[in-house]
Amino acid sequence: MTGAAGAMVREARDEDAIAGVRPRQVFAPASLAEASEVMALAARERLRLGFVGGGTALELGAPPRGLDAIVRTERLAQIIEYAPADMVIVVQAGVTLAAVQAEVGKHGQRLALDAPAPERATIGGLVATGAFGPLRMRYGAIRDLIIGVTLVRADGEIARGGGKVVKNVAGFDLPKVACGSLGTLGLIAGAAFRLHPLPEATTTVQLDALTADGVVAVMAAARDAQLEPAAAIAVTSGERLDLAVRFEGFGRGVEHQVARFVEVARAAGAAVRDATGSIWRRHDAIRAATPRLRVAALPTQLPEVARQLAGLALAWYPTLGVGFATGALDGAMLARARAALTGGSIVVEAAPERRAELDPWGPVPAAFAIMQRLKQRFDPDHRLNPGRFVGGL
Amino acid sequence: MDEPPAAPLDPALIARFAAIVGDRNCIWRPDELRTYECDGLTSFRARPGVVVLPATRAEVVEVMRLAHRESLPIVPRGSGTGLSGGAMPVPGGVVLGLSRMKRIVEIDFANQWMRVEPGVINLEISKRLAPRGYYYAPDPSSQQVCTIGGNVAENSGGAHCLKYGFTTNHVLGATLVMPDGEVVELAGPVAEPIGYDLRGALVGSEGTLGVVVEVVLRILRRPEATRTFFATFPSTDEAGNAVSLIIAAGIVPAAIEMMDRLAIVAIKAATGVDWPDVGAALLMDVDGPVAEVEHTAAEANRLARAAGAIEIRVPRDPAERDTMWRGRKSAFAAVGRISPNYVVQDGVIPRSEIAKVLREIEALATASGLRIANVFHAGDGNLHPLVLYDAAIPGQETLAELIAGQILKLCVASGGSITGEHGVGADKAAYMDDMFTDADLATMSFVRCAFDPDVRMNPGKVFPTPRLCGDRPGVYVAHATERDGLAGRG
Numbered sequence: 045m046t047g048a049a050g051a052m053v054r055e056a057r058d059e060d061a062i063a064g065v066r067p068r069q070v071f072a073p074a075s076l077a078e079a080s081e082v083m084a085l086a087a088r089e090r091l092r093l094g095f096v097g098g099g100t101a102l103e104l105g106a107p108p109r110g111l112d113a114i115v116r117t118e119r120l121a122q123i124i125e126y127a128p129a130d131m132v133i134v135v136q137a138g139v140t141l142a143a144v145q146a147e148v149g150k151h152g153q154r155l156a157l158d159a160p161a162p163e164r165a166t167i168g169g170l171v172a173t174g175a176f177g178p179l180r181m182r183y184g185a186i187r188d189l190i191i192g193v194t195l196v197r198a199d200g201e202i203a204r205g206g207g208k209v210v211k212n213v214a215g216f217d218l219p220k221v222a223c224g225s226l227g228t229l230g231l232i233a234g235a236a237f238r239l240h241p242l243p244e245a246t247t248t249v250q251l252d253a254l255t256a257d258g259v260v261a262v263m264a265a266a267r268d269a270q271l272e273p274a275a276a277i278a279v280t281s282g283e284r285l286d287l288a289v290r291f292e293g294f295g296r297g298v299e300h301q302v303a304r305f306v307e308v309a310r311a312a313g314a315a316v317r318d319a320t321g322s323i324w325r326r327h328d329a330i331r332a333a334t335p336r337l338r339v340a341a342l343p344t345q346l347p348e349v350a351r352q353l354a355g356l357a358l359a360w361y362p363t364l365g366v367g368f369a370t371g372a373l374d375g376a377m378l379a380r381a382r383a384a385l386t387g388g389s390i391v392v393e394a395a396p397e398r399r400a401e402l403d404p405w406g407p408v409p410a411a412f413a414i415m416q417r418l419k420q421r422f423d424p425d426h427r428l429n430p431g432r433f434v435g436g437l
Numbered sequence: 438m439d440e441p442p443a444a445p446l447d448p449a450l451i452a453r454f455a456a457i458v459g460d461r462n463c464i465w466r467p468d469e470l471r472t473y474e475c476d477g478l479t480s481f482r483a484r485p486g487v488v489v490l491p492a493t494r495a496e497v498v499e500v501m502r503l504a505h506r507e508s509l510p511i512v513p514r515g516s517g518t519g520l521s522g523g524a525m526p527v528p529g530g531v532v533l534g535l536s537r538m539k540r541i542v543e544i545d546f547a548n549q550w551m552r553v554e555p556g557v558i559n560l561e562i563s564k565r566l567a568p569r570g571y572y573y574a575p576d577p578s579s580q581q582v583c584t585i586g587g588n589v590a591e592n593s594g595g596a597h598c599l600k601y602g603f604t605t606n607h608v609l610g611a612t613l614v615m616p617d618g619e620v621v622e623l624a625g626p627v628a629e630p631i632g633y634d635l636r637g638a639l640v641g642s643e644g645t646l647g648v649v650v651e652v653v654l655r656i657l658r659r660p661e662a663t664r665t666f667f668a669t670f671p672s673t674d675e676a677g678n679a680v681s682l683i684i685a686a687g688i689v690p691a692a693i694e695m696m697d698r699l700a701i702v703a704i705k706a707a708t709g710v711d712w713p714d715v716g717a718a719l720l721m722d723v724d725g726p727v728a729e730v731e732h733t734a735a736e737a738n739r740l741a742r743a744a745g746a747i748e749i750r751v752p753r754d755p756a757e758r759d760t761m762w763r764g765r766k767s768a769f770a771a772v773g774r775i776s777p778n779y780v781v782q783d784g785v786i787p788r789s790e791i792a793k794v795l796r797e798i799e800a801l802a803t804a805s806g807l808r809i810a811n812v813f814h815a816g817d818g819n820l821h822p823l824v825l826y827d828a829a830i831p832g833q834e835t836l837a838e839l840i841a842g843q844i845l846k847l848c849v850a851s852g853g854s855i856t857g858e859h860g861v862g863a864d865k866a867a868y869m870d871d872m873f874t875d876a877d878l879a880t881m882s883f884v885r886c887a888f889d890p891d892v893r894m895n896p897g898k899v900f901p902t903p904r905l906c907g908d909r910p911g912v913y914v915a916h917a918t919e920r921d922g923l924a925g926r927g
Contacts, residue, residue, distance in 0.1 A: 202874075209854050213860055216881040216885070243687075244687065299728070
């Protein structure tokens with residue numbers, strides 16, 4: 045087999061499949077130059093490619109129309125540059141989120157991204173899937189933290205966008221275009237991020253057994269009181285939802301906010317207690333569950349979301365209007381919920397047993413024609429994860 | 438720069454534009470066109486063929502269709518406050534002014550978003566939201582006059598983007614009129630829109646993708662408390678050190694602005710603030726819940742003193758705070774009091790390089806004999822050196838442009854950027870090659886071509902050399918295995 049220079053090559057195994065489609069071989073370039081050579085080789089030989097980081101989102105999307113090879117980023121695992129004083133880090137795609145956090149944690153900093161499975165999830169995969177966790181409430185999703193990207197294009201050319209300073213409007217925002225593009229525009233080979241200080245203190249308050257309306261009301265009351273939680277999750281508990289609200293910052297500030305929030309919550313009729321951590325574990329379990337949906341709607345539509353997904357376990361980010369659900373899914377429920385939540389979206393993130401029945405993306409977005417033209421420019425032969433993204437992109 | 442000759446449009450064509458927007462809103466007489474020859478960067482001028490000022494989305498669509506049929510270039514324009522020549526017309530082309538489209542369409546406080554037309558003034562948004570205790574975060578210094586459409590085009594920042602992010606972090610969606618007149622919704626108020634992040638591509642694209650006719654913005658609850666302080670230092674070294682200590686202590690100020698001696702002199706002359714004559718000053722805001730803010734303000738104060746602050750002033754009331762901020766925000770105009778002309782730069786450097794780069798800028802000033810004032814967003818390393826000159830002295834304008842260019846090269850060499858918030862426009866297109874390779878720029882043009890394959894939207898901006906989109910990419914060719922029936926296209 046022709047290895048592209050030193051890029052390691054092996055035959056594919058079952059576990060290399062993307063959305064059930066097994067490639068024939070696996071490349072694992074160890075440098076940006078090797079990644080470029082692999083991509084150029086694939087262009088010459090017209091290989092259809094998928095990209096794999098930590099393998100935490102391999103069920104996301106429709107089955108590719110075919111895969112000749114995958115490119116694994118595990119050997120692109122270098123932290124290229126970390127300047128604590130600038131609070132910026134530049135890393136290769138195969139670095140795990142946990143490795144980033146360990147490095148920047150030494151300097152009291154963090155990448156404010158608490159996506160699931162940090163020990164396995166890689167930076168490339170997190171960018172490709174547009175990752176986020178509960179901290180998105182305060183810090184935004186990965187699109188709000190990324191400041192630079194290195195892409196290896198379908199033709200093997202290396203292209204960078206953004207840079208390594210937080211503030212920068214030179215040129216088109218390729219980092220944002222890369223976020224959530226699911227490996228359909230090129231290989232995400234590296235990225236740069238802004239960092240934030242680790243908080244001195246963190247306290248979570250838990251409110252048990254609220255109705256969906258109650259969750260909306262409590263969060264509205266906290267906003268009216270000018271409280272600024274860093275994260276909030278509402279997780280199914282029987283027919284109701286438990287709500288955990290996390291405050292972060294300096295010690296006195298956190299204490300004060302927690303005390304105020306408890307007042308606000310009690311005034312709204314909620315029973316308050318210290319969080320035990322189990323609610324976060326329930327949240328983590330739903331985010332890792334198979335099958336799993338990702339649901340987005342306006343925050344005040346939570347009652348409708350809960351009605352539509354009755355019977356499923358829900359982990360909901362109440363101020364963002366995004367959540368995850370697991371349980372017995374079927375196509376009729378999915379279609380009904382999509383119709384009811386107009387303006388929102390439901391994505392099947394993982395459902396390997398029911399691939400044929402569950403449309404992973406739902407209807408194409410209004411700007412789909414532009415998306416098709418964008419794909420055509422980046423990948424004119426449709427070789428990169430062909431058909432995996434919405435509408436067969 | 439001399440005025441370029443006007444390339445008059447066919448009167449019959451002008452009449453067709455006038456039929457869409459009305460005679461009063463279709464400007465074509467040479468004396469009236471003069472207003473539209475440049476934006477805030479007045480040294481870059483061109484005379485358009487016609488300026489049309491639509492009032493509705495339907496009118497924008499008709500204008501765009503007509504321009505498409507006639508293959509005319511379009512330059513969108515808001516208030517024309519841009520500082521990079523982004524709204525400079527194409528000679529003889531169409532300028533599409535959006536300042537009449539200033540409706541606030543919808544506000545949803547419960548879900549924290551609002552929909553506005555592009556001609557709405559940035560500050561008007563926060564004024565409108567204030568009675569309910571909400572605001573829109575990005576606050577460019579020109580916020581009293583600049584439009585939200587222009588902010589979207591430029592991905593505008595402002596002093597408070599250190600904590601709150603830029604326009605791109607606050608735009609949830611947009612309605613775009615494509616170069617051929619088609620209307621497309623890009624994302625919207627609900628999180629997690631499906632597909633590519635086209636609104637991310639749109640924000641900061643400098644009017645090269647289409648015309649925004651509505652924008653969906655994120656709105657924020659006002660913080661409970663804001664603490665402001667103004668600290669003076671012997672030099673920018675101590676002031677820079679104070680910034681580093683504050684950031685290293687884990688404080689994320691809402692804003693930290695630095696001004697050097699010359700900038701302070703200019704601001705005093707223009708606004709009458711009673712600031713002392715010192716080597717440098719910092720103006721800083723921390724905001725958030727009261728208890729948090731009291732702690733961070735006290736800590737930042739302590740660190741500023743530890744770094745060598747001469748004096749720290751805390752405003753006694755909101756009026757005094759406003760005066761301090763007005764001083765800072767008027768800095769560019771203020772420099773007009775101490776110099777007949779000036780060039781503003783907008784380079785970005787890693788924060789830790791501030792002291793070094795400032796010394797290099799000072800060396801450029803000494804070597805050239807030109808004075809350079811510095812005001813900047815110290816928290817994120819966004820410098821605004823103002824190179825002062827007198828256009829009446831032969832050669833000084835050219836020298837000032839040269840020095841400004843060298844400052845940009847310093848920024849790129851230190852790992853930064855040629856523009857932090859003013860945009861590339863016409864002014865800095867020539868410097869894009871210093872920052873990006875040909876492959877980088879070609880890849881950016883993939884995005885452009887997906888929206889505007891004929892390159893009629895604001896041509897000549899952003900990219901250093903004219904880039905055409907070439908042939909539209911060919912139709913999809915099936916892979917061998919598909920042709921052979923081994924795989925389908927599901």
